[in-house]
Amino acid sequence: MxxxxxxxxxxxxxxxxxxxxxxxxxxxxxxxxxxxxxxxxxxxxxxxxxxxxxxxxxxxxxxxxxxxxxxxxxxxxxxxxxxxxxxxxxxxxxxxxxxxxxxxxxxxxxxxxxxxxxxxxxxxxxxxxxxxxxxxxxxxxxxxxxxxxxxxxxxxxxxxxxxxxxRTESAQRFLQAVALVNHGRIGTVKKVTCGINGMIASPVIPVAPVPEELDWDFWLGPAPKVPYRALPELREGYGGGVPLYSNAHYSFRNWHEYSGGKLTDWGAHHVDIACWALGASDTGPSKVTPVEYTLPVEYKDGHPTVDDQYNAATKFRIRVDMPNDVEMIITSEGDNGILFEGTDGRFFVNRGKIVGRPVEDLEKNPLPDGAVEEVYGGPVSENHTANFIDAMRSRKQPISDVWTHNRMLEICHLSNIAMRLGRELNWDADKREVVGDDQANSFLSRPIRKGFEINM
The missing domain is CATH 3.40.50.720 (NAD(P)-binding Rossmann-like Domain)
Incomplete structure (x- = not known):
């Protein structure tokens, strides 16, 4: 070597x-x-x-x-x-x-x-x-x-x-939420709302000298070659020591060239739990509709027209048509977490709480023994690495496998594409392509910068 x-x-x-x-x-x-x-x-x-x-x-x-x-x-x-x-x-x-x-x-x-x-x-x-x-x-x-x-x-x-x-470290409340749905504690599910917060827009971010310690070309890798941009104000706390506004470091999430904004950040968490509870982890939506949304810069043909400001959506309300006539709403408004609504009740869950009448009713009518373990597929691992290593030993896929993750993430990606193009998208979950929309399907992949192709 x-x-x-x-x-x-x-x-x-x-x-x-x-x-x-x-x-x-x-x-x-x-x-x-x-x-x-x-x-x-x-x-x-x-x-x-x-x-x-x-x-x-x-x-x-x-x-x-x-x-x-x-x-x-x-x-x-x-x-x-x-x-x-x-x-x-x-x-x-x-x-x-x-x-x-x-x-x-x-x-x-x-x-x-x-x-x-x-x-x-x-x-x-x-x-x-x-x-x-x-x-x-x-x-x-x-x-x-x-x-x-x-x-x-x-x-x-x-x-x-x-x-x-x-699915593991913050799991107890979320596993309980999935179990509540599985055991009919809210009747037939009609609607699920995923609150994932919005993002702030940025000021114009000027081209700046690349920090001496950073290999900017390698950081960009498969993405297009562009200048490094940053403002001198530093971010405090999480991500501290880096510019508050830049096209790198912690701010990469705000650019479609490198990430997908809140839809693929918090969305990748809450939409995942929602799909798990709905039993839709191996299926997909039929339609994704951008009801309301704000893009921080002007777009043309699905692409931002400027390159000196954040370009991921700052506010949004997306409606997703899920199997069994379930409506999923993904929104930047309200509490961060997941609201499940059914014919017999509703409850809300996030990393800090699980609340609602079906949860209160557990005191007198608890879930069956083993209901949470049934959701997980066995004893709940103490953290994600422990589950990963258990899977390495058994040679079976872990609790957060690529198939269920990708099916969920397709909803998040499609939501971004729908906002960028400004129209609803009909999705063929079997073929995994947008129905009758070549332009939208062009966003299912991306060009790879020469020299950074995948070595297979």
Missing amino acids: SAHRKTTRRQILQGMAVVGAASVLPSFSNRALGLESANDRPVFATIGLRNQGWTITQKSFKFADFAALADVDANVLGDNVEKVKKAQGKAPDAYKDYREILDRKDIDAVMIATPDHWHTKIAVEAMYAGKDVYCEKPLTLTIDEGKLIEKVVKETGKVFQVGTMQ
Whole structure:
């Protein structure tokens, strides 16, 4: 394996390269945690480390050892190398280029937390390199990318966990919600509303010097080549230390070139639970209608006409026609969470509460024993990594598999396409294409910048 991108912390921060051989991690003092012996603990690597990348890494120390990290920002990479070293007693190897990680035979699985436009390329190449994959949500930037990932999972037999943690770590309330629906506690479901918040528009964001520590061309990767843009004001708290307004860093979610706004951010959580409860995780909608929406810039033929401001929808109300005549509303208004309404009642659930008469009635009329475990398919895992590793051992797909995730995410992608084109879309859930609308179908995929094609 070539290792010309492997670096120490000092060399990371200086932007230098060093040649060295990657080593297999020895047993650590914390190997006894979680599993019975050192040999039971898989070896992981994380690709993409800002914010959620560190979150999923630190949640996994109990179950796995980290041999390598990769990020295109030298400061982020260096900081995380130090944090992992402190946590597990040995520094992981550091790379700017994730392909160096895929070359290594000692790594069992990769955790991917890059911006969304990188997910599919890395995930597909990782599976072909023999790695199991944990990838943050939303899994894809386009619907066709989801079809490709499904094909490769089936072809390679690799285990693939999508990071929709409401199925595990925030699960108790959501599993109870699914069980309430499954056991008829609101009668026949008629409507489900997913509140996912809106976004703010941005001011004009000027072209700015690329930070010295950031490889901007590699950050863009498969996306079009554009200048780096940023305003000097820094974001506080989550995502701190980066510009509040930019076309990179935490703000990537606000640009269709790299993500899908709130529809694929919070939507990937709440629409997932809604589909799970409706039993629609392996089907899809018949129609997606943008009832009300605000795009922050002018669009022409589905594409923004300016490139210096956020372009994902800031406000929206989308109506989705689901199987069995269920109406789904996805809205930026109201409480963040999911409201289920049926012929016999309604209730609301989010990460902090589950409320409503059907929930109150549980005190006198509880769900049957094992109802929640029945929804989950067995004992509920303590976190997403534990479920992933259980699946790696059994060679069965985990609780958040690519098929159910993609079916749900198609609703979110179609909602964005409908707003960009300003019209309702009729969806063929079997063919997975828009009915009679070639222009809309052109948005099911995207051009890949030369030099960043998927290596298959």
